[in-house]
Amino acid sequence: MTVAFDQHPTNPLRQSDDTRLPRIAGPSGMVIFGVTGDLARKKLLPAVYDLANRGLLPAGFTLVGYGRREWDKTDFEDYVRNAVEAFSRTRFDDNVWQRLAEGMHFVRGNFDDDEAFDRLGEMLRTFDNTRGTGGNWAYYLSIPPQFFSSVVHQLDRCGLAAPTEGQWRRVIIEKPFGHDEESAHKLNEIVGEVFPERSVFRIDHYLGKETVQNILALRFANQMFEPIWNANYIDHVQITMAEDIGLGGRAGYYDGIGAARDVIQNHLIQLVALVAMEEPASFSPRQLKAEKLKVLRATSAVGPFDETTARGQYTAGWQGSERVVGLRDEEGFDPSSTTETFAACTLSINSRRWAGVPFFLRTGKRLGRRVTEIAVVLKRPPYQPFLPGQTESLTNNAVVLRIQPDEGVLMRFGSKVPGSALEVRDVNMNFSYSEAFTEQSPEAYERLILDALLDEQSLFPTNDEVERSWQILDPILKHWESSGRPEDYAAGTWGPPSADEMMSRSGRVWRRP
Ligand code: BG6
Numbered sequence: 310m311t312v313a314f315d316q317h318p319t320n321p322l323r324q325s326d327d328t329r330l331p332r333i334a335g336p337s338g339m340v341i342f343g344v345t346g347d348l349a350r351k352k353l354l355p356a357v358y359d360l361a362n363r364g365l366l367p368a369g370f371t372l373v374g375y376g377r378r379e380w381d382k383t384d385f386e387d388y389v390r391n392a393v394e395a396f397s398r399t400r401f402d403d404n405v406w407q408r409l410a411e412g413m414h415f416v417r418g419n420f421d422d423d424e425a426f427d428r429l430g431e432m433l434r435t436f437d438n439t440r441g442t443g444g445n446w447a448y449y450l451s452i453p454p455q456f457f458s459s460v461v462h463q464l465d466r467c468g469l470a471a472p473t474e475g476q477w478r479r480v481i482i483e484k485p486f487g488h489d490e491e492s493a494h495k496l497n498e499i500v501g502e503v504f505p506e507r508s509v510f511r512i513d514h515y516l517g518k519e520t521v522q523n524i525l526a527l528r529f530a531n532q533m534f535e536p537i538w539n540a541n542y543i544d545h546v547q548i549t550m551a552e553d554i555g556l557g558g559r560a561g562y563y564d565g566i567g568a569a570r571d572v573i574q575n576h577l578i579q580l581v582a583l584v585a586m587e588e589p590a591s592f593s594p595r596q597l598k599a600e601k602l603k604v605l606r607a608t609s610a611v612g613p614f615d616e617t618t619a620r621g622q623y624t625a626g627w628q629g630s631e632r633v634v635g636l637r638d639e640e641g642f643d644p645s646s647t648t649e650t651f652a653a654c655t656l657s658i659n660s661r662r663w664a665g666v667p668f669f670l671r672t673g674k675r676l677g678r679r680v681t682e683i684a685v686v687l688k689r690p691p692y693q694p695f696l697p698g699q700t701e702s703l704t705n706n707a708v709v710l711r712i713q714p715d716e717g718v719l720m721r722f723g724s725k726v727p728g729s730a731l732e733v734r735d736v737n738m739n740f741s742y743s744e745a746f747t748e749q750s751p752e753a754y755e756r757l758i759l760d761a762l763l764d765e766q767s768l769f770p771t772n773d774e775v776e777r778s779w780q781i782l783d784p785i786l787k788h789w790e791s792s793g794r795p796e797d798y799a800a801g802t803w804g805p806p807s808a809d810e811m812m813s814r815s816g817r818v819w820r821r822p
Contacts, residue, residue, distance in 0.1 A: 331365060334762035336443035337477075338371035338412070338436060340429070342420070342460055343451035345376045345388075347559065348483065352514075353451060354389050355396040356754035361409045362399040363751075365759055369440035371412040375429065377419060385415035398752050412440055420452065420459040423466075430467035444476030447510075447761055451483045454496055461503040470503045481510045481761050484575055485566060489786065490779035497772040506772060510761040515576035516768040517753030517760075520712045520742070524583040524683070525592070527710065527718065534708065535588075537687065539662045544688045544705060545817055547669040548580050550712075551676040553628055555800065556650070560641035568620070568652035568672050569782060569789075577670045578778040579770065580712075581608065584683055585658055585668070594766035598774065604658060605777045611655040611667065614788040616814055619796070619807035621651035623675040626800030633675065633800045649795040650674040651804045653811060654785055667815060671808060675800035680822040681712035695733065702734040709820075716750070717741040 339357070341349055360366050374385050390410070394401055414432060418425020436442045446469065450460060461480065464470040472478045480500065487493030500509055515521050528534055537543070550572055556563050563571065582601040585608070589596040611617050624635035637644035651673030658668065687706040700723070709719040718740045726732040742750070760768055770778075789795075796805035803819065812819055 331363070332759075332763055333365050334360075334367055334370070334759060335445065336367050336369060336441050337445040337447065337762050338369075338373065338433070338440070338442040339447045339449055339758075339762075340373040340375055340433070341449045341451060342375050342456075343449075343483075344374035344385075344415075345378060346451055348451050349374075350388075350392040351396050352752075352754045353449065353758070354392040355398065356752055356758055358389075358393040358397050358406070358409060359399045359752065359755050360759055362397075362402055362405045363755075366409075366762075367441075368408075369412060369436075369442055370409070371414070371436045371440050371442050372409070373429070373432065374413070374415045375418065375425075376415070377417065378415075379417060380415045382414055386410050386413050389413060398755075412436075420456040421463065423463070426463040426467045426469075430469055433469060444472060445478075447479045447481055447758075449481045449483075449758075454485060454487065454492075457482070457496055458499045461500055465503045477508070477764065478504070479508045479510060479761055479764070480504045481512060481758075483512050485570060486511060486575075486775050487779060488566070488570060489783050490776055493776050493779050497776065501772070507766070509772070510757075510766070510769045511771075511775060512757055513575045513579055513768075513770050514753040514757065515579055515712075516770070517756040518712060519750035520710065520716045521580065521583065522768075524580075524710060528584075529588050538685075540664055540666045542687055543666050544686050545667045545669060545815075546581075546584060547684045547686065547817075547820060548577055548584075548671070548682075549684075549820070549822060550577060550672040550681045551679060551803075551822070552672075552674050553676060553679045553801075555623065555633060555675045556636065556639045556642060558640070560639050563650075564642055564646050564648050567648040568650055568674070569654070569786060572672050573652055573654065573670055574778050574782050575770070575775075577672060578605070578608075578781060579774075580683060581605075581656060581658075581668055581670070582774070584685070584710075585663055587662070592767065597767055598771050602771070602773050602777065604660070605774060605781070607659045607663075608656055608668075608781055609659070610781055610785050611657045612784070612788075614654075614785055615792070617655040617811055618785055618788070619651070619653040619671075619805055619811050620649035620789060621673070621796045621798040621805035621808070622648075622794075623650050623673075623800045624797045626675070626802065628675065628801050635800065647789075647794050649789070651676070651795070651798060651808065653804065653808045654782075655811065655815070656781065669812065669817070669819075671804065671819065673798075673804050677801060677803050678822070679714060682820075682822055683710040683712065684820050685709070686817075695731065699731050700733045702732070704735055707820075715741065716743070717745075 416429045586600040586604040589600040622636045653671035656668040685708045703723040707721040711717045720738045723733040724736040798805040
């Protein structure tokens, strides 16, 4: 985030750094556990290449893959190159690739394999001398949480977790971070046995998105929004994260997790925190965390859940012009599973600012189109000096923060329709990133990997935030466990009927983005 940071204990110059300039990571390397997984192939490896291509990695940056495949250095290089060519954001440059590939290595082993971890340890110590990584290592755990314990303890056993003076060791952790509050707490304890909290970077890739960071800029750098950002003027907030894709090859990961655990617990609740939090004293990680946590502590799920939540599973349907299969026919998905692919819920925030303002959250796969947006819907004016027919087409004013794909901000308000009659109708005023700026936004993972290497913690949720998010969601999940099968919705629609019903019960409607 381009903001002023607190004085940093290891780098007293940081506060006076020009924060508009991109910072380059110091001597370091990264080990990726789970490097053969989908996320590493589609996001992490391309992001590392893009960072290298943009000159943001140090000269001797070293990338070590750890996994079970019988690969040598060349096999690993080929694998990374394919991933980079298929998914990188920046153009392929052979010189950049050659430099990066020199520092790529693979270690074969299981997550509890003493001998393999010993080899890893030797390798990293050698690189510290030969490639100048300086004993500074980030360990990226892109693995199922049941392996966290083995890996962090192995790193500890091999002396790879504790840095000596002047070096650093950090662990970057992918979700799912638990499946409820209790399991998240246990995972935090396990990781905390080996790595101090300040060395733990939990990934929520939504926080790496430019438009998500813009929520704070919009709210706190302007004068026009904050005065109306409260229960006096706001009727409700609705957050939509809709995807048009289905499970694809991810049935194994998704079955048993579902939409609420997959994205509401993390991405959407983080969006709630950013939209609703009070202004922090500064944008230092500590102050940001304090404000986010405060608002999350005041946030809870509203019941009765039969009326205030909705969940569904997609059935066969049309996605644009393509006929797509239903969830139960997706490869690897257990047809009797009750895992939801659509989830919606209602939250409330007990604070002077937000009392009585519901926050509606919905997410789903195979919905009408891919869109993530936050609509802050205002109350109607207390009095309107028009005849009823003159404002028939006027709805509530709204500020819509469009997170993706068409990034920007939209304001909806009423305007007189040209002509001799008096008629007021909704119009939209649109700010679009792509029209307003020539600069390209970095991909979320680029941002987050670089921030972890730079020890910049603002965009990583803390242990307390993660556990609190589960606390908010757990009562709903518990209720769903005993409520049988989710409703069906046809692919290409906007979710099950219960999603509309929960809104109409409260006298509102979902936006059709
Ligand atoms: C991930 C979820 O966190 O976010 C996926 O696990 C989802 O199920 C993805 O598809 C969506 O990310 P984005 O950046 O495309 O909105």
